[in-house]
Amino acid sequence: MLLRPALAPFDPIFAATDAELSKRDGVSRFYVLPDANRDGPWRAFLCLLASIRLVWRIRPSMLVTTGALPGLFCLVAARLCGAHTIWIDSIANSDQPSLSGRWARPFAHEWFTQWAHLASDGRRYEGALL
Amino acid sequence: MILLTVGTQLPFDRFVEIVDRLAPSLPERVFAQVGQGSYRPQNMDWRPFVGPIEFERLINECSLVIAHAGIGTVVMAQKHRKPMVLFPRRAALDEHRNDHQLATVRALGGRSGISVALDETELASLISLHHPTPKPIEQLPDRDRLRNAIAALVAEERSRRSSGHRA
Numbered sequence: 001m002l003l004r005p006a007l008a009p010f011d012p013i014f015a016a017t018d019a020e021l022s023k024r025d026g027v028s029r030f031y032v033l034p035d036a037n038r039d040g041p042w043r044a045f046l047c048l049l050a051s052i053r054l055v056w057r058i059r060p061s062m063l064v065t066t067g068a069l070p071g072l073f074c075l076v077a078a079r080l081c082g083a084h085t086i087w088i089d090s091i092a093n094s095d096q097p098s099l100s101g102r103w104a105r106p107f108a109h110e111w112f113t114q115w116a117h118l119a120s121d122g123r124r125y126e127g128a129l130l
Numbered sequence: 131m132i133l134l135t136v137g138t139q140l141p142f143d144r145f146v147e148i149v150d151r152l153a154p155s156l157p158e159r160v161f162a163q164v165g166q167g168s169y170r171p172q173n174m175d176w177r178p179f180v181g182p183i184e185f186e187r188l189i190n191e192c193s194l195v196i197a198h199a200g201i202g203t204v205v206m207a208q209k210h211r212k213p214m215v216l217f218p219r220r221a222a223l224d225e226h227r228n229d230h231q232l233a234t235v236r237a238l239g240g241r242s243g244i245s246v247a248l249d250e251t252e253l254a255s256l257i258s259l260h261h262p263t264p265k266p267i268e269q270l271p272d273r274d275r276l277r278n279a280i281a282a283l284v285a286e287e288r289s290r291r292s293s294g295h296r297a
Contacts, residue, residue, distance in 0.1 A: 002205065006277035010284055020181045037139065039227065062287055064280060084287045086280065092201045095233035110283060112276070115237070127275030130205060130238075 001025050002129045003064065003088075013058055017070055031058075033070045038099070044069060052077045059083075066090060066129075072100040079107040086110045089118075091130050097123070132257070133192035134162040137200040138179060141167030142225055145217050148250045149196060150174055152257060158193060186210075194261055196253075199231035199246075204238065213243045213261030217253055 001014075001021065014027050017035035021027070031054055036047035051073035055063075063078035064086040065071035071087075079085045087108040089101040094115050105111055105122070112124050119125035134149050136142035146164045153160045153173035162176035163185070170176075180188065189195065189206045195214040197203040207214045216239075218232045219225035239246040243264025247253035 002273065003277060003280060006281040007284065009281070010288065018182055020183055024183045024186065035139075037227070061291055062284055064284070084291075086283060088276070088280070090201065092234055093230050094237040095230065098230075112279075114276070124279075126279035127272035129273050129276060130201065130208070130270075 001027075003066070007064065010062075012064075013060070015054060015070075015074065033074075036069050038069065048073045055081055055083075062086070064088070067098060067104070068100045072104050075104050076107045079109075084109050086112070088112045088129075089114060089123075091115070091128055094118075131188075131192045132156060132158050132160045132194045132196060133188050134160055134164075134174065134196045135185075135200075135203055136163065136165045136167070136198045137203065138165065140219070140226060141165045142198050142219060143167040143169040144223060144225065145198065145219075146171060146176075148253055149257075152254055156257065160196075161188060161192075163188075194257065196257055199234040199238075201234070204244070208243065208264070208267055211243070211264050211266060213245070213264055215245050215247055215253065215256045215261075217247050 013029045015031040015033050017033050019032045022030035033050050034043060034047045036044040047070050051070060055074055055077035059081055060078055060083045062084045063075055065075050066088045067090050075085050075087060085108050087101060087104040089112060090098050091114040111122055112126060113119055114128035116125050136145060142165060146162060146167055147169050150171040150173050160174040162171055162174040163180050164176050165178060186206060189210050189212060192212060195207045195212050197214060197216055199216045199218040216235050218235045221229045235246040238244050245256050247256050
């Protein structure tokens, strides 16, 4: 949601795991995905299906995500539908890229880290949200 | 009011228990968002979860945030200029999938308004201190830089697509 000002001119559609965020931040084009992490395989599977269905319905030309697992599912689905994909790795991972981020690598056109010391070839650093 | 939060993903009973023990000695009452833990606080008002709108209201009303080292909480506390004491989860104690919260406090500790406690003793002494209001954060050049980089990429890709050259 901290990216909203950057994306506002492009009239984006948002997807998040908490429905109330649309109300808190006044976002009208908004979809809810079930939350998931790798500790809950069944929820993760439901989230994967929901992500594929959402991407198929919207057919985005571009996708920007800050992860984590639901963001990864959407990014892979969007890439396979021909979208241009941007992964912004979570700022919570200052030691090494997140696991979702590592899986996202081959599917992301652009891959950003939010820590200067993690930048390398293919891991671009352009500042951080915090 | 002092706000304790452990985020929405995982329980953090060790932390809730420590703060519950300290709560009677604190100058203000504590409201605790404790997640799906099994420990039931005795000395604090508490709820397992609060929605994002109410959470933002609680942050806005509190004088101090005591929290696990979750980025969502840090962003909110920073937005409302609230001092925070962060207490990272440990993978060895099954409090998270890995030790990224330790890395987070190493990276963020020392920023204006952020203090870090690694054990009960540090937590006890930190939360009994007076915490001044952090510096305002209207100027976040790193945030602007990332926003601008993303906006530029999206604009570039859009014009490439509208001019008919497909990826």
